[in-house]
Amino acid sequence: MAEKSYTFDEAYNATLNYFEGDELAAKVWVNKYALKDALGNIYEKTPVDMHWRLANEIARIEKKYENGLTAQELYDLFDRFKYIVPQGSPMTGIGNNYQIASLSNCFVIGLDGEADSYGAIIRIDEEQVQLMKRRGGVGHDLSHIRPKGSPVKNSALTSTGLVPFMERYSNSTREVAQDGRRGALMLSVSIKHPDSESFIDAKMEQGKVTGANISVKIDDDFMKAVVDNTQYTQQYPVDSKNPKTTKDIDANDLWKKIVHNAWRSAEPGVLFWDTIIRESVPDCYADLGFRTVSTNPCGEIPLCPYDSCRLLAINLYSYVVNPFSDEAYFDFELFKKHVGLAQRIMDDIIDLEMEKIELILKKVDEDPESEEVKNTERHLWEKIRKKTLQGRRTGVGITAEGDMIAAMGLRYGTDDATAFAEEVQRTLALAAYRSSVEMAKERGAFEIFDFEREKNNPFINRLGEADPALVKDMEKYGRRNIACLTIAPTGTTSLMTQSTSGIEPVFLPVYKRRRKVNPNDKDVRVDFVDENGDSWEEYIVFHHKFVTWMEQKGYSTTKRYSNEEIDKLVEASPYYKATSNDVDWLQKVKMQGRMQKWVDHSISVTINLPADVSEDLVNKLYVEAWKSGCKGCTVYRDGSRAGVLVAASEEDKKKSEKSEDCGDCYERPLVVPQRPRELDADVIKFQNNKEKWIAFIGLLDGRPYEIFTGIADDEEGLMLPKNVNHGTIIKTYNDEGERSYDFQFKNKRGYKTTIEGLNDKFNPEFWNYAKLISGVLRYGMPIDQVVKLVQGLELNSETINTWKNGVERALKKYLPNETEAKGQKCPVCGLETLIYQEGCMKCTNCGASKCG
Template sequence: MPVEEKPVVPQTYTQDQAYDASLKYFKGDDLAARVWVNKYALKDSQGNIYELTPDDMHRRIAGEIARVEKKYPNPMSEDEVFELIKNFKYIVPQGSPMAGIGNPYQVGSLSNCFVIGNDGNSDSYGGIMKIDQEQVQLMKRRGGVGHDLSHIRPKSSAVNNSALTSTGIVPFMERYSNSTREVAQDGRRGALMLSVSINHPDAEDFIDAKMEQGKVTGANVSVRIDDEFMNAVKNNGSYTQKYPVFSKEPKFQKDIEADKLWKKIVHNAWKSAEPGILFWDTVINESVPDCYADLGYKTVSTNPCGEIPLCPYDSCRLLAINLYSYVEDPFTDKAQFNFELFKKHIGAAQRIMDDIIDLELEKIDNILAKIDADPENEEIKAVEKNLWLNIRQKAYEGRRTGIGITAEGDMLAGLGIRYGSKEGIDFSVDIHKTIALAAYRASVDTAKERGAFSIFESDREKDNPFILRLKEADEKLYYDMLEYGRRNIALLTIAPTGTTSLMTQTTSGIEPVFLPVYKRRRKVNPNDKNARVDFVDEVGDSWEEYVVFHHRFKEWMRAKGHDTDKNYSQEELDKLVKLSPYYQATSNDVDWLSKVKMQGAVQKWIDHSISVTINLPNDVDEELVGKLYLEAWEAGCKGVTVYRDGSRSGVLISNEEKKEEEAETTGGNFPLKRPEVLTADVVRFQNNKDKWIAFIGLVDGRPYEIFTGFADDEEGILIPRWVNEGYIIKARNEDGTSRYDFQYENKRGYKTTIEGLSHKFNPEFWNYAKLISSTLRHGMSIDNVVDLINSLQLDSESINTWKNGVVRALKRFIADGTVAKKEKCTNCNSSNLIYQEGCLTCKDCGSSKCG
């Protein structure tokens, strides 16, 4: 009798096993190990982990790429692909491709970016709701989504329904934002970009929408600005807004002062880092896919971080080249860049990207099969099914790819070139020109073997500025493209590489190093004989302070013979940095105008766009922001994001509300009249085995009031453990007395209100809370408030316990003696955040979010 084979049960690992093995793989880099295990290790919905280290993941990806390669002539083997992607050294599939390729446990897309929209620019309620449904369906498959609102008629326009007039754009911004917040993607929220043309009569309302507290918090917003508007700004002229936008026969139009609206954009960006700006004529004129606009490839919006402008229902997959790995003998006099190996690997990367499109088409077929198998009514499934059919058609026709880079800052440092210098800009331009020529050459060579993308017509592209630059740089490439076509409609980008750069252990994307060395604090048990206690805080907690070196800065130290294990003083660290190629080359050091010029120069060799952030100190004025925007337009940038340190923190209020507050402010800036609604942080902690909760109301990211008491018991406040933020609302009881309510959003997006914080807490706690809140409202610094509370002589043991709790809650807002930014990591609650490439990234856990 034949022996019956037992089914092979795949090996599974515990979280600790995967973490320990990955920690060894990343040579002790805790952050890289945790990011990989949490985000990219293959796991099922029950949390079973099937990969021990990134080597297993890279084998999985290489096997799938090799399977596709076998369909075509001259295939790469699995080992060849593995050698290119292993150790995150050369070629790094980003995000969705890394997590999804060869993943049998997840029915999802491999695309990182999508744009959706309505054919015929429909602004009916049906059309608007269809977009809402499509957005949610994409986000549940892990994609970031963008769409444009310029087709929605302006407010007060006539409509043929019971409302009689349109509500305009802003209510729909809020609808789409709320939908984004409802959708969880493997523990993270969706990402959304909303855009509108400056030509739309509601553009100013759009620009102001996020300045009102708690509004449109689930979306990034960008304004599509045309050259006519920019020229009107430069010449202090007027500008005509129309609906439909740019119509020769508009239903509505109005003339505005361009400079006045421009100053509103600049002010809001200075105040809150939004709106972003898209220089739309540059986007369209430079776009190769827009040569096929009449075939459905007219660009209408971008993905959430702005680096991929897309037509409706097109998508893109991302991959990064690790530039640092091509620097031979880094940080020495022999350092040089290996251009030959670089060009060879770009060709392989473009081929791999084309293979990933085939894998994406398989993934979409799996999604469609799942939709068909779902027991829901066909009418309910129709929107989702048609969405994916449209996306499949665009992916099949255009075969769009998104090759980008990471480690630009480390590459320059390794070569001894200062980021932001003329030499640095010139070398970066050479790098990106090389990428463009090598990637387009690979796409032409792939077209010889596999065929061109199905709608390719060389005549359509003959006047495109980007294609003409390729022709000028490499005529043979251009004429081969005329003869054989090209495999992909567009190829290049510079996308955010937050978690990617953590695993490559390099600087992120095109950005400079954020800091080459910085300090972290770690809480320790003072009874542990091996613990080093550097200081004890006011509530008795012991802390160790330790230095964190940027990985490649540490490599520079070794190359120059410096001890990497020594416990350096701050003075010694400053001297080290001054000796290194990272000196005056951090994100806060680089000359802002130089960075804009660099972005414009590099943009000439990227057919999509660039996600990059201009970081500014808190004390810059609005005029500088406007100057940078104008320079970006003139330099040829397609978009620009400016982030002033601390500008995303706190309550954002409208100009009218701000004027009212300023009018009622006395004694300089304090005390502020209390707004009716404050954003609030929720802080939980334990004192003497009692559970406590604090509600900290904030103004501009600064504590304005604090309510603290027992939590999770019969006398306290019970709210879900996952709630860490919300709003404190000043309300009135029926007898006219005031009360303070706490409101938060549940996981379905509905608001839940807990009435009367003052009645939930012990009256003695409440009275002291009012006293402490008064000192906060009058502008006393947080550290001084903490000192004041600690100095209070209180008899009751419970009130002393409460006092310690207030101190612990407020100390979260002190960072090195200053007030910390309000924004905290939604994953680990850390305030150690940086803003790069349009994304907020946590330096403690690696979590990142756009917007």
């Protein structure tokens, strides 16, 4: 019997109800995590179906072992993302028979021995692509490549150095990245490498190495040289006792460049490599193939070549009993129990990953290509299979720490909040390692476990000081997993848990929405009446955890609040002064260092800074991170990357409010996720491949909010009068509750004409992609970045690429004049001097112009 499938609207509407009206969470789940086949058919209606899929598959593995968990017990842990939340790759891939993909979120690759040849460089390039096509993020290190100018035995005579190969690997990432989360890449290099300065500068040129994150591996000797203002010696090979090349540099000069570039463009990140290696439990087995060489793209998992990791997060907010009240407390006993189960689930997922790897190898064997072509991919997965089984590495992490802190009545960034967060992480570490020891009794230790190798490791000794019995049992029975813990960015999954991810401070959204009301109710204000006579009002929607706090403190959650009253409410809450720009950044770094003591891998966290901070502050943060015991650090200064986390100044906001054009396209508008019933709309007509096309752009405060576009087919009733350039898009529902979008305009005589069902007028594939673009617009992505996003879509058919070009042309109309077309060169003079002018691109150097 064929599996039941659902239309996008069926799944979206049911999931919207599941998430209690949260449109972004609903769209994220349907688009990224609902079970679907290669044709886009959807086989899960809501996250309930997904959680049963996960529970049934993991229960199947549990039956192999003693005291196995049942599917119901597992489902209760996953239900509504309340306690345990498997991350992207496991959530998508477990029980998914429609695609052959790994369950691992991240991989590191690298060849043993000498790897400085074109053969080795190209082999790594192919392995990177092979992993990315299976949904994995990849990291690898470039310290093995000869510095620029070194002699080589080929026709070039001298080496080109690191930078051209950075671009090669970046381009491969951009090539494979399509249809979901693929193509994340981390490139790293040792600060000791003579080309490290060129590596650090590589991304400063606009449009270069755009497909990779970059981080510098910094050793203690370099940091001491920075602090003491002394010389530092670079060499190649970087680990050689008899290097071929050495170079003495002023450590502070290079450090200032790292700080400046990070301040200016948010890269490079820094990896405090001696701290990573010194604390690493897997590096106790370095001679057996577990020598850490790089990290995954987000930096939270330092790995040896061909090892990988799957991720899972525990929702900390759910363990706060009586949240936001004077009686609030953290249920440590339930938390410890669930951490133990989470570690067990992670070990089960390794067994599921083995099944996935076998399927990948089977597919490779069955592929029609020659053995010569298939050999690299087969050997790659054989190496991954071996490393995964040898170490059984896991990545148990956390989410909603900011909400947990607020619910406990603490303020993020204070000493009390940091001490409490550290105690929670300490409890997690001990419970996870206890679970791994208990599993070793039942299931056996990881293949190469040897307590003698680990007994002097600082992390293991820290566990022993906190719980001597744990380490005694570990010595006796072993441990199931070589390493267990991380704190990763939970990304889109945090939208579904409706929580703050990782150890980031909280962000408290307040939305304005509209609802239909009874005009006879004297207690209800009527903001406007539509043409059908229906009455509507605007109302405020608070973050649901903030509503919990309001209820605990006796505030009404139904009364009408003014903006001033909302400000006072927020100031009285534990969320006040807990946003990124409010937090004491040095305190945040110290908090990261204190928590790092109880994380065997690493912590991925970005320090978000206002635009006006100095380079000196970035310097202090990086130095403090090293002194505090952090394994890595990344900063992001507001506006340092065009279109990312852009915040407007008050003066800019005032200017944009007065502007009648789209002067605020670069500002983050007020997010209105609940679409108003009516939106003003522009009609744009143009030609695509000699076909007449039409676009309807719904506008909110003059800014694009949604888009409908396709061929202007008169058989579908889309041939509008030539003079119709504006109108209204109206969201309606029929008697069966089905949603429709109607376009209404006035003719020359002032009579209204309505074209019903815009959503049914175009190719259904266009409609589904338009939902994604509209979702991005609705949540405030700057228009130039939306255009860039559309340009970068890798679509499979000529028809849909034609549609993509139509969307791009329609949206360009809303770019402010003089906007730079960043990363694009003039086809005539070859310079990056293009700007948008009335929706067309014009070169400010030679005057060439191009529309469309």
